[in-house]
Amino acid sequence: MQLKRDSWAEPYKIKMVELLKMTTPEQRRKALEDAGFNTFLLRSEDVYIDLLTDSGTSAMSDEQWSGMMRGDEAYAGSKNYYNLEKAVYEVYGYKYLVPTHQGRGAENILSQIMIKPGDIVPGNMYFTTTRLHQELAGAVFHDVIIDEAHDSNSEYPFKGDVDLGKVEKLVQEYGAEKIPYICVAVTVNLAGGQPVSMKNLKELRAYTHEKGIKIMLDMTRIAENAYFIQQKEEGYRLKTIAEIVKEICSYTDGATFSGKKDALVNIGGFLALNDFDKFEEARNMVVVYEGLHTYGGLAGRDMEAMAIGIYESVQDEHMKARIGQVIYLGDKMREFGVPVVKPIGGHGIFVDAKQFLPHINQDDFPAQTLAAEIYLDAGIRTMERGIVSAGRNSKGENYHPKLELVRFTIPRRVYTQAHMDVIAESTARVYERRNQIKGLKMIYEPKYLRFFQARFEQL
Ligand SMILES: Cc1ncc(COP(=O)(O)O)c(C=O)c1O
Ligand SMILES: N[C@@H](Cc1ccc(O)cc1)C(=O)O
Structure with a gap:
């Protein structure tokens, strides 16, 4: 028998442990x-x-813990906000950042600034909080994920893909002006953490450009999606996760992010946008729901830990x-x-x-x-x-x-x-x-x- 020779090991060692309780x-x-x-x-x-x-249950690194000690808890203009803004720009390429206490805070603001009552929001399978915020803002959600995603036995490698035929049907039925954006989630949570392919994103970008529809990414687990693209999609085997992550974002107009997953922190999130006018609206709204636009409901130390976690997540x-x-x-x-x-x-x-x-x-x-x-x-x-x-x-x-x-x-x-x-x-x-x-x-x-x-x- 050929012995297995492809083992991997954790790229860290353990410095502190939390004891577990056994029960009867x-x-x-x-x-x-x-x-x-x-x-x-x-x-x-x-x-x-x-x-x-x-979500919020990962172990932070010693670097992240040292970042916590560098928390600048100024009410306005904390240096940790600027570090986070830099991380979001360098790793994801988005220009404007609005921090929020977690992902759903960003979903609330995005839904309110983008949706008018009676709008249609297509998405690649629903996510509970995302859909609820869309509905509370007056939209009707439509699932446009490929059929394979609803079949637990299908081995299709990119079950998170958007079915462009389903999107086109909605455009025909309601008109593109009724669709403020398509919400694309990477590694689709409710489908079983299933990835979206780069090919699909590129095709969707071309289609939405033509129709004047925006793409808003739920980038909560984007680094995990990038790993599947690297491993399974033709042409990506030699690219780094960091390169793939940046390419994914380049096909979108903005994103909501729950930092509690990929970014290895216990709390935190943000809304990222490329359009300055929409950013202005969001930056104004965040002061109503979350806190000043340079902390968005987070302590300075939380923003620092998230900034460091973002870099670690794409290793x-x-x-x-x-x-x-x-x-x-x-x-x-x-x-x-x-x-x-x-x-x-x-x-x-x-x-x-x-x-x-x-x-x-x-x-x-x-x-x-x-x-x-x-x-x-x-x-x-x-x-x-x-x-x-x-x-x-x-x-x-x-x-x-x-x-x-x-x-x-x-x-x-x-x-x-x-x-x-x-x-x-x-x-x-x-x-x-x-x-x-x-x-x-x-x-x-x-x-x-x-x-x-x-x-x-x-x-
Ligand atoms: C795919 C996805 N989007 C959005 C959210 C919302 O994030 P949060 O829990 O930080 O509010 C979560 C988790 O709740 C999620 O898994
Ligand atoms: N996003 C987190 C927390 C959460 C769980 C269930 C939800 O429906 C909403 C949020 C998760 O997926 O685990």
């Missing part, structure tokens, strides 16, 4: 019942391995280890027969709850149920990404998304490969007893983004 099955059952079978409502001290999200060896760990977990789960979304995406493993629990009807919340069962087995916290997350349309009817998934999101630079083994083995144990698992009933439903706070009971 009885403690976990009690904690889950108290949380109404919603993993968002668990206390983190009752969690052993926390895969709820990769090739960082991204190789980051995605390498996600793929390691995905392959291990597949070896156990666990149905996962293919191909394996950027920020986590998405388990297909419809295939895992085919006996549970979508209205009895298979993914919510599975996330609860995974927690019960070994204290691993995951998240539902199915019918609960999709919410209701403006008529109050439940969306029934094709994908009914449980997301095992991997924080960056936090867990080891041994943790990945434990996660895969625990999931395999739940898979072995899948036939005994019953669904859930929703007993409390909040109005907005219900998945965060809804409560359930076992059927």
Whole structure:
């Protein structure tokens, strides 16, 4: 047998650790019942391995921590703002920067300055907060992602791509003047962290130029998308992640960013624009919702850590280890027969709850149920990404998304490969007893983004 010779290793060593708490099955059952079978409502001290999200949960580097000590907490004109502005220009190429407390702060401002009531906003699959801000500003969202994205078994390498035919149909039906921008997300979160190809972005740019439509990027996980382009798209094998990231941005007019993912910080985000007039509007609006335009709801130290994290996020060896760990977990789960979304995406493993629990009807919340069962087995916290997350349309009817998934999101630079083994083995144990698992009933439903706070009971 040929021995494997392509191992990767983390490009860092560990300087400080946080001890984890183990719990008993009885403690976990009690904690889950108290949380109404919603993993968002668990206390983190009752969690052993926390895969709820990769947002704000990554480990900062010693450079970032030293940057925190250089926080300039002036109310106006903090030097950290200028460092962040420089990082955004150097790494992404955007001219104007409006910092916000996190991604959704930027989504709110972008939606308000770009959308008029009755507008149409196409996007490559919805994201919960992004769509809600578009709707609150009066737009109707339309999904224009390629069909392959809704099929968890399709191995298509760029399932995040926009279907230009679907965009053209909207233009025909409503007219280009009703479409202020197309919202393109890189590594599409709800599709399973699936990337967009450069070819698709270029084609979309050419098309939108012709029609006078803007492209606004949700660049939250752009470095991860760049890694997939480097690995899978013809002509990019010898380009660096940094070069690819810059090229992606060059096909867009602006972007919203949640720094809590790629940029390896616990809090922070921004809106970046190339148009000065729109920037002026955004800069004025940020003082209403977030804070002065040179801090946007962030401490100076947070802006400094984010600026440093942006440079670290585009290092090739960082991204190789980051995605390498996600793929390691995905392959291990597949070896156990666990149905996962293919191909394996950027920020986590998405388990297909419809295939895992085919006996549970979508209205009895298979993914919510599975996330609860995974927690019960070994204290691993995951998240539902199915019918609960999709919410209701403006008529109050439940969306029934094709994908009914449980997301095992991997924080960056936090867990080891041994943790990945434990996660895969625990999931395999739940898979072995899948036939005994019953669904859930929703007993409390909040109005907005219900998945965060809804409560359930076992059927
Ligand atoms: C793709 C995507 N866009 C936008 C956001 C919003 O960012 P934030 O959580 O920082 O508000 C998130 C995470 O919430 C996300 O994953
Ligand atoms: N963006 C973060 C936090 C979040 C989670 C779920 C949401 O629907 C919205 C925000 C994530 O994807 O994990």
